[in-house]
Amino acid sequence: MTWTPDQPIVSLKDVHKSFGTVEVLRGVSIDVMKGEVICIIGPSGSGKSTLIRCINALNDIQKGSITVEGLEVNDAKLDKLALRKKVGMVFQQYNLFPHKTALQNVMMAPIKVLRQNRAEVEQRARGLIAKVRLEGKEAAYPGELSGGQQQRVAIARSLAMNPDVMLFDEVTAALDPETVKEVLTTIKDLAAEGMTCILVTHEMGFAREIADCVYFTDRGVIVESGPPATFFDKAQDPRTQQFLSQIL
Amino acid sequence: MELANTLIDWLRPDWFLNLVVFSDNYYRDRYLAGLVTKIQLSVLSIFFSLIVGIIGAAVQGAPSRTLRVLVGAFVAFFRNTPPLVQLYFFFFAIGTVLRITGENGLPQPLVSNFGWAVIALSLFAGALNTEIFRAGIEAVPRSTVEAAEALGYTRLQIYREIVLPLAIRISLPALGTNLVNLVKTTTLAYAIAVPELLYVSAQIWSEDLNVREMMNVLLVSYVGLVAVLVWVLHRWEKALRIPGYGE
């Protein structure tokens, strides 16, 4: 089905996911409109990371449906390449390719997957690296970069595929506090440019700052959701209140 | 196509025609005798190589520098030279020189070819075992040994009660691999006419011209032998396993 901007760009309806006998997602429904920034928060084991990985078809679901820009993600015959062109993902452990330089990391996918012209891609890649404020580091190998720098290269690498939706899976959890800020600034710039972002994060201050809507998950279900103002200050559900009181 | 014909020719199963080793009593007995010899060779070599390994590892920890150097040279020599050449060295070189006068007045070898095979293989595998045991002993952390000392154990008690049991469990995977390799290496005894499995099979197929079948039987036998050994080692490892620890 074709997607029009008045429909949600990412839509999850009653998603159930189990790992063997353990049910991790127990009926999750989320709608994200184009340009929105969504933050998913919750305690460990609540299913946040699993949820975001299902959107990108890294995990399959047992029940429910996930639609990204008209594509049925849970369809067994899904063209994964088409999905990955629309959705970019950044991981907690950056996962840069250690045997390639920063520039090569960013350039690899457009050249080999999208078959784009090399010179064009290089120019665009350098632009992206400059955008994440890492000019001068194009020739550095991931081993020579700090955690925050590697994470920013990872963001640039995903952006090189020109996605419509960006997924961030706890991207600052493995970083030192000093470097967390530089990554968050990069994400903030992206959001300001109108990129649809779905973040799983622990950074409450950041969520309050940029999110259009915050979702709280606990034990596989969405307990509460709402814009940051109401969510953080006037949480309704006791579980949300308990979680927030522990964090804030 | 020619190639296809050649391949089909090569693979054609004439099992029913020429598996004399099963059908003929005489051949079967010879094959089984070869199998028994092989098992004897393997068991003896494993046993002596373990002894060599334990002694070597113990000497490696000796305070005397000369001893350590000697064991080091022994291990380096056996690890970096071909086992076949070592076997020839023992059997042809040392074996020829080491002769005694037999009953009929002619010089006879002191040790039979089977004996030399056991000696050469035991030393070869023993050298590898020395390294394995030594690494196992050293993998036991100093803090555990110190704790035992603080409790009043003597050095010998520590070695016997604490270090050795842990070292054995740690070494088991590498030791298992080495012993399996040893069983495979015993095939070299063919070169000095020890009547083990390969030698007997070669005799049978030269008499009966059923090379293909014999080779297949041989390969299956070897895989079976190795599988048995792997199973035994697996059971031993399981029996020694400490619940909750290790990988």
Next chain:
Amino acid sequence: MSMIRQDAKAPGHLAVLHPMRLHASALPLAERMFNLWTFTALILALAAFLIAPAFAQDATPDDRSIVAILLEWTPTLAGGFAFNVLISILSMAIGTVLGVILGVLQVSPISPIRSIAWLITQFFRNSPWLVLLFYCILLIPFQIEIGDTTIPFPGWIKATIGLSLPVMAYMSEYMRGAILSIPTGQWESAESLGFSRRQIMVNVILPQTVKRVLPSWMNLYAVLTMATPLVSIIGISDVMTLTRAALSAEGRVDLLIPMYLYILCWFFIYCYPISAATRRFERRFAVNT
């Protein structure tokens, strides 16, 4: 779930019962076991063995010394040794290529392919090298005709193929271990970027396995070189055949020990540096991973 330290140890995991990493501790052990002192000891022992038989009681009254005889035969033996080295290099090349392919097949997501690859690997791993050599020398046809061309298979080629089979099996195992040791994050991020499985394997995973496999690969070469004398048993003329021919030509009892020791030394001098370099690489690469 979102552990910051993703390598958190399982409960009850005591350092004392780590599976023994023979590699990581091998260098200090080997340094202590083999150094200048042991090398000197070996050389002295060798010299003693070479010289002593000259004084043996039953030495035939021949005016040539042992050392002279050895030197006289050296060019011939060197040729034989070079042949062994040639066989080892060719076998290694063939075995490596086949082994990498087989290793990649062993991690295939298609179950039957995985099983067959595993079976082939286990089969050639558990067969004695000598038996595989016999298999090849007896059962490979002496020539194959493809279309118009006839490809001859001289004996030594068959022997080379025979030796490459266990190399293939060992390489397959090493590759499988190396591929499985690459963090899954690499697969996932490459998959998220839209790479196909083949692209991921070729561009991301295999280049990273090279470093991890290198020490084992070098060790395998040393083991292979030490296995090449086996070809003398199946009738290929290599350094061992020449040695025994030389010994029977000279017919001197006191030559036996020195000559065999001489050949052993050659192999030692060729293989020991490889082992030493292997240990050094292991240490260097282990630190990086």
